[in-house]
Amino acid sequence: MTHTLPRRRAAAVGLALSLLLTGCAAGGDDGSGASGPSETTAGDGGTDQGLSAEQRREQRRREAQQQREQALAGPAEEHREQAEELVSEMSAAERAGQVLVGQYDGVDAAAMAEQIERLHLAGAIVMPPNVPTGADGGVDVETLSGELERLQAATDDEIPGIVAVDQEGGLVTRVGEPLTEWPTPMAYGAAAAGDGSEGDGSEGETSEGDGPDGSGLAVAGHRAMAADLAELGFTMDFAPTADVTVGPADPTIGARSFSTDPQLVGELSLAATRGLAAGGLAGSLKHFPGHGSVEEDSHVALPRQDGSREQLRERDWKPFAAGIEAGVPMVMMGHLEVPALEEDVPTSLSAAAYGEVRDMGHDGVIVTDALNMGAIVDGYGPARAPVLALQAGADLLLMPSDVTTAHAAIVEAVDSGEVSEDRLRQAAERVVALQLWREELADGELAAGPGVEAPEVLAEEDEGGSDGSDGSADSDGSAGSDGSAEVAGELAGESVTLVSGTCGQDLASEGIRILGGDAQDRARLSAAAEEAGIPTGRGITVRLIGGGQGAPGGDVAVALDRPSSLEGADAATRIALYGRTQESFAALVEVLSGAEAPGRLPASVGELGVGDGGC
Template sequence: MSTEELAGQVLLPFYSGLDAEAQAATVQRLHLAGSIIMGDNVPGMSDGQVDTAAMLGVTRRLQAATQAGGRSWPGMIAVDQEGGMVSRLRAPLTEWPAPMSYGAAGNAPLAGDAGTAMAAELAALGFNTDFAPTVDVTMGPADRAVGARSLSGDAGTAAGLGVGFAQGLLAGGLLPAVKHFPGHGSVTADSHESLPVQNGTPEQLRTRDLVPFQAAIDAGLPMVMTGHLAVSAWQPGVPATVSAASYAELRAMGFQGVAVTDALNMGAVTGAYPDDSAAPLALAAGADLLVMPARVDVAHAAIVGAVKTGSLPAGRLAEAAQRVVTMMMWRGRTGAAPGLPPGSGAELSRHISAAAITVLAGPCQGPLVPGSMRIAGGSALDRARFAAAAGAAGISVGSGPLVTLIGFGGSAAAPEAAEAAVAVALDAPWPLADSAAPTRIALYGRTPGAFAALADVLAGRAAAPGRLPAAVGPHPPGSGCG
């Protein structure tokens, strides 16, 4: 390959809007590795659901663009689909609860089944890569960026569940990428906005944040995503995505696969490295695949220019491209996954929420509300879904005790929560620490299946077997009725 072709093979760009033709032309012109699909690239129907036929047309067009130059291996058609808050494609595809559900359920095979089912629906739409799972070990409410995206506050649990979910993705036909090395769950800043600093000692990192990544490496998983956080013990002030010391640590752990950066258009990078200057720096440091530079043409030119000046050794660029191409050749040899129709995992999604739901305070048996209740909080869609699930469970809505839904960023101190008889955290369970409600429930999701699980517990038709995967105020990990 020429330098220009090699530079293309290490770039995975995004694009704005629904014009896949323009993106396909860019992919072909710059010899790019493929494309990542974000929420605004997903074609929709008049009822708000995903137009799955049009989505398949988009991925096929982008895939064709990657092979227009005679490539024999598939291009990378990627998405961020974790479940919960990070879900680029929603109904009619199965909606999955937050990954913390797996930690609350404490069931690695269940996480694997979910990964397989999620991957199978995406594979049917032409995707072959999912930047999931997030294996960051959360430290609790001070963790602003990860929250319920984390599987657990326990390193060993996050490791087992993360490997299980990733292996499920592989079984369903998608390449997984564990993220965000060396662990975004124990820093307080959000790298979408600024650069977090990890001040842990090397021993603290080895015994906590790095544990899930070591497990992923030992399991032979193909990709590790580096995060935009500076590790003081390795290279102070420099994001791991552009830090040679961070990549050296990753390789010293035995990783031989593709090291992929978190999105290069995030605030932690763009402020310090304008005009996509981070692209050649990340490659020189040890990255193999660069995700979402702010302007892919500028990043491509920066990489080519850095090779010409010698600031990026030609051999390092070739090594990075070889890793990416080798992985995609392997993926191509496995054959395209047959896939499953949209919504095939709905019953499994409901089962996961039923296994995860956690009663933090209140009775562990019997009905938690009488035959009628009032609903407050959450979004309009949350309330509508909950009301429908309540009706199916035999609970009417309009009078009786108040059940308050607390969504992402919500507070148990909100006016509608003050008189709640039942407080329900829909995402991370942290708001329950401040709730005075006599009954407090962690749901870890706002899917139809999650609300069905909630309604069954409130009606006394089902138990709540889940246990807290991380501490919530005075309640230690493991608290719950299960």
């Protein structure tokens, strides 16, 4: 009997969708980060006299939404003014520290904390070697939280420090279990395409009879992920990836991208940034000018992007432009060579590249990608790269290969006049304003953020889930204590895509034989099958494909990461899963048992394009 995967969209997703507002740029505010309704005025600046009760209510709703959007978009004028005052009292050495984020070795953060205090650093980033493990092999969250507290305590008393991480979900997960495990970001693209967006540029739409689209799910998912990280002590997440992947020719981004469709990537990357802010973290669109359409990995070499400005604006730059127009706290500059901007110069060291971001309207922080990556450190060294990046227009310098050398080089460059005092001061002010905003947001002192109760005019709208369920959401659109796991499971179920085969066909009635994948993949699929009462070791052959092109053979081919892996598979039934979580494999088992897969392709697979596939 044909059946569909259960529609488990809780009110958390419906609530989160209301955080996405069209046409509300952050730049037009009056510094009002504080909560509370503004004075009600008519659209032409007059009073609300003469308006009906319904019109007045709609006006109040719009104003409350705009306040919430502005609170999530980044620093307000009050934060910038406070930052200007704080930076004006700093020495050149202190200002130089405020534009640097360092890294450290091992799980003990004592040496990093000493460096932060001695060099007045903005903070540090936590990478996998810094994450302690417990006896069960998972993250020792108590020890990690203590080390993050040590890092935060080392920063200036008046300026909250940066404790950063790269946490995208899927392949880029720095802090694992017991934190919730997430599918790849491309899963959001599949859920969005499956909800009627289909890459057509629509925003906030829903398919008939369904819940909110993938944008709402992206807000809810990133908000839940941020809440988990913030509870440990993180303040910043260098996510989401706003790169537009071009498919198999892209060796680096792949399923880290939401889609091959620029419009869909723009919609979902903005939603993800809003979700991170709602959970208390500062997020960053990355990696301008777009790493998804080059054929080399900037971790080891300098990729070259030969597109013209017009071509790049239509594809790679479109998500960044959309996010900047709506207001985002930060943009990350990648390491690419783009002759259309500046020949033979990495974009992270190019004034033309930073100028392009500023011309889009971004007045917040621009952070470099890691300065210890092969594309930069091999060609410029530990002293020159930070100076050139700051001189070109970077505000925050991430992971210089030697932070002490970088700090000294910046101070020397300012003393010699190579970098102007105004340039360093401007960069420090932007970074400090970002940190002040993030702290107030996390503390619930703005019109949105963790624990902030929605105004009554929005709360009533938020409470109405499209499926009639009351879910597990708080009045600010946040998930409850189990919200992370619920939203991650929902994402897995909503994104699974039938690329070829018969919709609703029960393939697993006689059992499944599992090939491919790694040991954990096979174990998780076996566990999901056992939970569903499906025997393993006999029946149809299910081949799991991770990474590149799929191998021939098998009755069912399953792409665990990027769906383009299915192009080399000759199985009659092909399924894109977008993740390796236990919930992802549970969703796969449901489809193999006859459930209809609700997702649609967010990226092309052979002749199939965005929005194709599915039931």
